[in-house]
Amino acid sequence: YHRLSIMLTRYSSGYSNNENKCLQKWNANGKMREKSLTMDTLNPQVKAVEYAVRGPIVTKAGDIERGLQQGQKHPFTEVIKANIGDSHAMGQKPITFLRQVVALCSFPELLDSSIFPDDAKQRARRILQGCGGQSLGSYSASQGVDCIRQDIAVYIEQRDKGVPADWDNIYLTTGASDGIVSILKMLVSGQGRSRSGVMIPIPQYPLYSAAISEMEAVQINYYLDEDNCWALDINELHRAYQAAKEHCHPRVICIINPGNPTGQVQSKKCIEEVLHFAYEENLFVMSDEVYQDNVYSPDCQFHSFKKVLYEMGPEYFNTVELASFHSTSKGYSGECGFRGGYMEVLNLDLEVKAQLVKLLSVRLCPPVSGQAAMDVIVNPPLPHEPSYLQFHKEKSAVLGALAEKAQMTEQILNTVPGIKCNPVQGAMYAFPRIFIPPRAVEEAMCVSLLLLEETGICLVPGSGFGQREGTYHFRMTILPTTEKLKVLLEKLRDFHIKFLKEYASLEEPKR
Amino acid sequence: YHRLSIMLTRYSSGYSNNENKCLQKWNANGKMREKSLTMDTLNPQVKAVEYAVRGPIVTKAGDIERGLQQGQKHPFTEVIKANIGDSHAMGQKPITFLRQVVALCSFPELLDSSIFPDDAKQRARRILQGCGGQSLGSYSASQGVDCIRQDIAVYIEQRDKGVPADWDNIYLTTGASDGIVSILKMLVSGQGRSRSGVMIPIPQYPLYSAAISEMEAVQINYYLDEDNCWALDINELHRAYQAAKEHCHPRVICIINPGNPTGQVQSKKCIEEVLHFAYEENLFVMSDEVYQDNVYSPDCQFHSFKKVLYEMGPEYFNTVELASFHSTSKGYSGECGFRGGYMEVLNLDLEVKAQLVKLLSVRLCPPVSGQAAMDVIVNPPLPHEPSYLQFHKEKSAVLGALAEKAQMTEQILNTVPGIKCNPVQGAMYAFPRIFIPPRAVEEAMCVSLLLLEETGICLVPGSGFGQREGTYHFRMTILPTTEKLKVLLEKLRDFHIKFLKEYASLEEPKR
Secondary structure, eight states, X not given: OHHHHHHHHHHHSOSOSHHHHTTOEEOTTSSEEOOSSOTTTSOHHHHHOOOGGGSHHHHHHHHHHHHHHTTOOOSSSOOEEOSSOOTGGGTOOOOHHHHHHHHHHHOGGGGGOTTSOHHHHHHHHHHHHTSGGXXXXXXXXXXXXXXXXXXXXXXXXXXXXXXXXXXXXXEEEEHHHHXXXXXXXXXXXXXXXXXXXXXXXESOOTHHHHHHHHTTOEEEEEEOBGGGTTBOOHHHHHHHHHHHHTTSEEEEEEEESSOTTTOOOOOHHHHHHHHHHHHHTTOEEEEEOTTTTOBOOTTOOOOOHHHHHHHTOHHHHTTOOEEEEEESSXXXXXXXXXXXXXXXXXXXXXXXXXXXXXXXXXXXXOOHHHHHHHHHHHSOOOTTSTTHHHHHHHHHHHHHHHHHHHHHHHHHHTTSTTEEOOOXXXXXXXXXXXXXXXXXXXXXXXXXXXXXXXXXXXXXXXXXXXXXXXOEEEEEESOSOHHHHHHHHHHHHHHHHHHHHHHHHXXXXXX | OHHHHHHHXXXXXXXXXXXXXXXXXXXXXXXXXXXXXXTTTSOHHHHHOOOGGGSHHHHHHHHHHHHHHTTOOOSSSOOEEOSSOOTGGGTOOOOHHHHHHHHHHHOGXXXXXXXXXXXXXXXXXXXXXXXXXXXXXXOOOTTOOHHHHHHHHHHHHHHTTTOOOOGGGEEEEEHHHHHHHHHHHHHOOOOGGGSEEEEEEESOOTHHHHHHHXXXXXXXEEEOBGGGTTBOOHHHHHHHHHHHHTTSEEEEEEEESSOTTTOOOOOHHHHHHHHHHHHHTTOEEEEEOTTTTOBOOTTOOOOOHHHHHHHTOHHHHTTOOEEEEEESSSTTTOXXXXXXXXXXXXXXXXXXXXXXXXXXHHTOOOOHHXXXXXXXXXXXXXXXXXXXXXXXXXXXXXXXXHHHHHHHHHHHHTTSTTEEOOOOOBTTEEOOXXXXXXXXXXXXXXXXXXXXXXXXXXXXXXXXXOOOTTOEEEEEESOSOHHHHHHHHHHHHHHHHHHHHHHHHHHGGGO
């Protein structure tokens, strides 16, 4: 307990101000040369931003890692980072075909080399022909390279069994985050009670809350149903909407499917209900579908919001404004570092569309090598092509291992007293609930730090994603190798059991 | 004249509203299902953003280009895009060594191949060792890959003849734009008369005005002195500052050196004056130095703001808050598509620094292949290494050709009656002044469109960058190949002479 209190003090105080003060100097006129930018003068919207996935616990993990390299002693030999969906950092190997195409695009002299298969060369040539001066080094159009947008449209049509996709509605982005922020930015307006409200699931991926803070929009929480495998409950949507209408103007609903951090896969019926609700209430729909390839549970299937909207008939399909997001970072490729992604928009007002292009054009273009990576994901080798077998083998291996780890995570966590974990139906995370003694509640935030210092396991506390008041969770990825993940889960179990015991003994004297 | 009026109507009306209206539908309750996002409900800050470098003229150029490919007839066979600093699109070849390193990082199997020189392999290994799982596909830290930040610090120390650089102050960015927007975002606060004011040069690169609009900061214009080769005049800074103090809180001064769109290179004395001014007035300094390698005039030399600050003594060097920006997009590499860049900050308050990292972390990380490209630029082959000769030859060829084209552009433009062009001392642009008859003034915006339709030349009107009232300019890049640039300049000359004649004949009857 004492340990925890010290940590609480240590980590909540932040930086000392002394170091700053001594940097202040007197200027030539004898006035104090004050800093122009201090915590007092910092943009308050920046101050309000929170992003736990890379917060202080992760910084601490980095410090410990560097310490280990320099020979410092810890009760473990390695930090296991289960805080972020970063597949390659956890040892997943890149998809060979994707990297071949990117290498060929980067150094086209390799197009003459016999090292590379013809289908990779063909993809690279197609991409380069779409680039100014046939170079990855030229800016693309703000919306992305034309032929890549066309490939994406073809991919979406195939994925959605023939629902038409127009490449004019496709925009390449710098990861999915960039697209999400851009669309939100368009939608935020008004002051006071007419300020835009953004409906987000709780728990959520903190990009949403961070962007909402930064833009001073109003965050409208709708709670996912933990007792029902984190399903979205339409009644809860209505409740949240009606309550929010009193103090803001709800304009947009965000859905993450499969869920992050909650790992649920939405049923078709649920999606229909959401879309009907958005139709009735004139809401813009943002569907974050970056985990569309990450579905593990045999009872679940990914349904795109767009396809469901189409099946609801033209009255819906021709009216509901929808933006959906995809990424190179997740799925089976896990290419986070390339910052590739795209969004598809539906039913956007034409003038608004021109405004969107203008907004995107200020940042010039998404990284072109990320666009190339996105192209491979939507346009993989076909069965008759030379790279097909290897590609298929690599893809299946990644997705197979993830499915196995999803199941193992749920199983082991549910053997721990005081931990309850829903099935990890999809995505890359478990978000188990932890039941902690009342006296431990104050230090709930610190438990993750203690876990890190004692075991080297880096997780993110549930508060970073949002949770019902009085409940406690953490998010962990299922990305470490099967062996490491098993070690992680067992260490976690032992830590939690020990933690509960310590508190039990502290509480006894009081009774 | 008639031609111009028609165009004015055609291009100023924008999209017709009819197409949108027919998309509105009645919903199940018999209410009209209105669009959630229209020009009326769009974020007004987004509406206010302007970015001419990729505005309607460029869109039109793209349309004409596609038309040409499909066999449409125009009075020219090719569109020459001199609107944007996009070197590779204009035929500049990538630096071999840079692309070898990026290809090796993308597909590390190539590290075993004899195609690549050892120094390229060594750079690639170093970069990969800094990446999680030794993969470009993992997220880097929000500030960028450690070893690349270290290489940048070493580069800055060498560039600045020993002025110390701490890699803890280096942040990789998604092009320079991303860094500039992030720093500005930190600095914007307050309402009404205490709202943050941002001093920017006029003419300026429109990223600045766009970001200021988007953040609802106050733009404070200081005018560069066109009669003195676009030099920055310290008296004009004082004037702008004093005037602005009446209605906002000036907090930051932005300088672009070498200048975009104006091509001037600042003298050391001028930089000293700016820094002294910033010191006295407690301003944050943002120095956009992305053209630091693009200095052509033998009388000019690049001085970094940081080095000059250092030489002014510790009273300045230890107090003035400075952020300087660099990029992979310009210089001799011209790697725009990689979206690489970095910023160095000085004297940032420690708590503010933590807030900056937090803000950057929401977008996870800059593209890692762009970081790799940045690394090569700051860490090129050394004289004893196998790639040195070729690298040096390629770099000199690019910079030599740019110097030649800078001179040619100025010379030819100054032979045209009614055009006056300052020397292009650096960067990649000329920003000549055009003198047009009073009756033509109304259509000044349209002249560029007419030029495009008649000659295929795509330029940006001066209004996109800002200019003194009653003066007219355009920005053109010097990036087309020497032969094409010559054709462009001659076409431009002929067009302008013809244009002046048409107006002269229109004005005569009135006299």
